[in-house]
Amino acid sequence: MNRLHWSPRSPYVRKVMVALHEKGIADQVETVRTLADPIFPPESFFPVNPLAKIPTLEREGEPVLVDSRVIIEWADQQAGGAVTLLPSDPEARLVALRDDAIGTGLIDIAMTRLIEAVLRPDDKRDERIIATCRKKANAVLDWLEAHVPNLEARPFDAGHLAIGVALCYLDFRFAADQWREGRPALAAWHQGFSERPSVIATAFRDDPRPAS
């Protein structure tokens, strides 16, 4: 069976989990709880993925796949599901990939801020990095607010998926920021996203940290 190195805390993993549910193949992948620690990476994981990052997909009889975007491409190649995450039409595909980059970029910003604000010792924290993360996240959110008509005008794809998961992650880690404030269109769009069975089935949670 295919094995997905997984955590219920990881937004990149959740992108993949939502994709597996959208494609109707979640039951074809076994999830393996794997520690992802940017400061103390588990060295036993290096032979599987030298980046020691999750998601990582070990496929039966095929090379390992790393990175959420690559694994979503794999999921999309599998039969099943009513949804095409990466459309074959060249322009539609570029827009889906662009929005995947925007959504994943928003996740990257949130992760950088989390590492700086939570993991780094107080005396080493750089408030400028945190301030820049907040500024960039707000710029992305304002861009998305203006971009909602485009999201609503096309079928669900990998771009919607990444943007939706990124907003769920802001709710999970930075709820106090209240990103919905002043962004009614994005809030309404995200409400619809949150009601998808694939999103309900893959909720974030802080489970016990596994041993490295």
Ligand SMILES: N[C@@H](CCC(=O)N[C@@H](CS)C(=O)NCC(=O)O)C(=O)O
């Ligand atoms: N670009 C990668 C990012 C994956 C990533 O950074 N995952 C985090 C977990 S949320 C991780 O494994 N961090 C451990 C590390 O950076 O060493 C993707 O899209 O899959």
